[in-house]
Amino acid sequence: MAKQKKMVEAITSMDEDFAKWYTDVVKKAELVDYSSVKGCMILRPYSYAIWENIQKDLDARFKQTGHENVYMPMLIPESLLQKEKDHVEGFAPEVAWVTQGGQEPLTERLCIRPTSEVLFCEHYRKIINSYRDLPKLYNQWCNVMRWEKTTRPFLRSSEFLWQEGHTMHETEQQAIDETLGMLKIYADFYAQTLAIPAIIGQKTEKEKFAGAKATYTIEPMMHNGVALQGGTSHYFGDGFAKSFDITFTGRDNTLQYPYQTSWGVSTRMIGAIIMVHGDDNGLVLPPKVAPIQVAIIPIAQHKEGVLEKARKLADSLSQTFRIKLDDSDNSPGWKFSEYEMKGVPLRLEIGPKDIEQNQCVLVRRDNREKTVVCLDNLMEEIPKQLQAVHDGLYQRALENLKEKTHTAHNYEEFLEIAENRPGFIKAMWCGDVACEEKIKNETGGVKSRCIPFEQEQISDVCVCCGKPAKYQVYWGKQY
């Protein structure tokens, strides 16, 4: 006989070592495997299924707002990448270069796309002629590559999966509306689907995207108080259009440059899910993207009728929910741990006594609350409980965000918080990059997260230099 499956092993506690806890969860929940190419990871079935649920939800939001999907080539000729000066400076240092095709060296080297602005621009130049061709609202789901030195699963990897929207508009205002509209879609998605609250706002000049006029960002806070840039939306003005000579005949019959945006989110969101919702027992998945929403665990399954009843339940519930029945010969205790590690939102226990009484037990992953439910009411009770898990996760994350957001009125206070209290720091800023540099250097890496849309007037002067303040900024360390 083969050996019994090993028990679910304990993982490092979050409070003890958050980084190790993260690596343990990623491994034990079977989310990724490392590959033999440095910094490139394998998405195993369980994490890829999360990604598919994310894609399905986001893609519907994009299509509802008039966007169409396309697919651009993965290779970019060096000369094309160089057409927009700021853009190439931002990306050229971190791309992978193809120099040989088949048996022959290439006459011009090609980079694997780190992002696809230049490819979209080249295509738009050909297909945009009149204001009637605008807006163009394109998106693509693809892999991109950035040659990172230090990598971590989901958070920073050389290759990752993402979506990148690229749109062209007749007027500046329309492009700005699109940029902010897509940021709103990301914020709604984070809240409604991932159960993650976040700060939204504008990046400072220093932190904006290479080639953009303005970058907007969504910044969720991880359980340990560290920020993760969760998604960005860029307004380009007509800078790329001018570099790529994209013009259209306007309503007044003059030749004009269109206004451009781009916006993207990636598999990094899975990292956010892990670090916002996870606990010492492993993953905790928001019900809307959980590959398994309800794990059915038969109790005393060797007793007559138990497995039969569990299978019937699984068959009927599978029509509506993502269900996994575990009828393996592992013990119920082992199964409880296993599906807790995998973050399954609800566990459904059913044993001989339950069957006698036409009931089962539902257990929430987020707070382990148990509810005895009549089998006739399951179709109403499961959605209610899934929603309760979603709301519970959102509420807990919101409390964490509030609790770990601090206000600094002066520089001493700022340094004290940066040193001792993990989280975001709200403080005023003069708008000078020198203050950003100084803060970063003197705090071991605290950077401006964003200038939030909802501004608070904490004081009149910059927390760093004391000159008149222009903005309230959220500051924090980041992944």
Added chain:
Amino acid sequence: MAKQKKMVEAITSMDEDFAKWYTDVVKKAELVDYSSVKGCMILRPYSYAIWENIQKDLDARFKQTGHENVYMPMLIPESLLQKEKDHVEGFAPEVAWVTQGGQEPLTERLCIRPTSEVLFCEHYRKIINSYRDLPKLYNQWCNVMRWEKTTRPFLRSSEFLWQEGHTMHETEQQAIDETLGMLKIYADFYAQTLAIPAIIGQKTEKEKFAGAKATYTIEPMMHNGVALQGGTSHYFGDGFAKSFDITFTGRDNTLQYPYQTSWGVSTRMIGAIIMVHGDDNGLVLPPKVAPIQVAIIPIAQHKEGVLEKARKLADSLSQTFRIKLDDSDNSPGWKFSEYEMKGVPLRLEIGPKDIEQNQCVLVRRDNREKTVVCLDNLMEEIPKQLQAVHDGLYQRALENLKEKTHTAHNYEEFLEIAENRPGFIKAMWCGDVACEEKIKNETGGVKSRCIPFEQEQISDVCVCCGKPAKYQVYWGKQY
């Protein structure tokens, strides 16, 4: 005022110049654009939407049969590619090599995956330990790259999108069943979804996949009689497992090698759709993958109530079907041509007289048959008509396949058919690769398509050398 949109231009006739007709359709139906990287194409919204419908249908078939999706890295270290001898010989000449990452030259060059057998093997080595871990039924949707010298949109391009299934099994029989089962899924998909009939069978030794023990294929015939390899399913035996040292503890407690398969189809299928169903007015799309199933064209739309009624219809039908209402100020005649070019299966015309009589006109794309339909019956009539288009397309393709399949009893007959009659040739074969070579050389490229599962006994001897025949083979030129 901007200029009126130009009329749909006529395209080259199929019979006059099939290659030019193909290029015209691809361009006029706005399926692809060329990029500045040789052999890499841009999938525009209309073709990408076809691909999404293909993916959705196939992915459901894969999942129903227990397969899970994963994502592997896009780069393969040269040493990993070289682990299986036949495989590297087959692929190394046609890969793109990354030699520089960021600012530094790499110590080992990495190829962009032409296919991912070696990556799956490396992962399987780590996660397969016991017979309890088998079967592993993984699939991935991704881009791959093969450095082609001559390229043509969809049919042969350096980069293309596909799915690749890679599975591992406890026994030889289970792996063979999987190989043939997936070929069956492809054949069903071609018939039921793409409305394309095809020959299925086994590739000869000469034509099989690099590293496989056996390759099975689905071979649809294009309208002009040329074959397109439509999808393949490979049985590997335990060859890769041995090269990669993948072992598991069997039920009898001995260490064993698992048996492996792989199978794939690609965006090339869109090329098959174009060339099997298209006509001199453009694309003709099978209803199940058509991005627009019904184009609603208002007639005399300036008259009171017409646009209002058309919009109401579009809104209500959109709940169930993929609908496009064209309320632009182009003429109805222009719109008819436009949606014919785009291959929309059904056109719905509605004008003032129709509205008076509570009716509309449905026109089939495949045969232009018109039906006057009471508006109250649309929900029943549209699915019926879509099915009729599907059946009509399948039937027409089947007749083309039959009509252009010829039987050669001897070599003179074979050469005469190859010279004068486009299509497949059924003929007997001794099993010797020398005869395949001779036939190819003396016919300007006729190759064995496959040894079909349904064998016919045409004669006792090989059509080429006269020695005893082993198999009946389908022969033909290919894209």
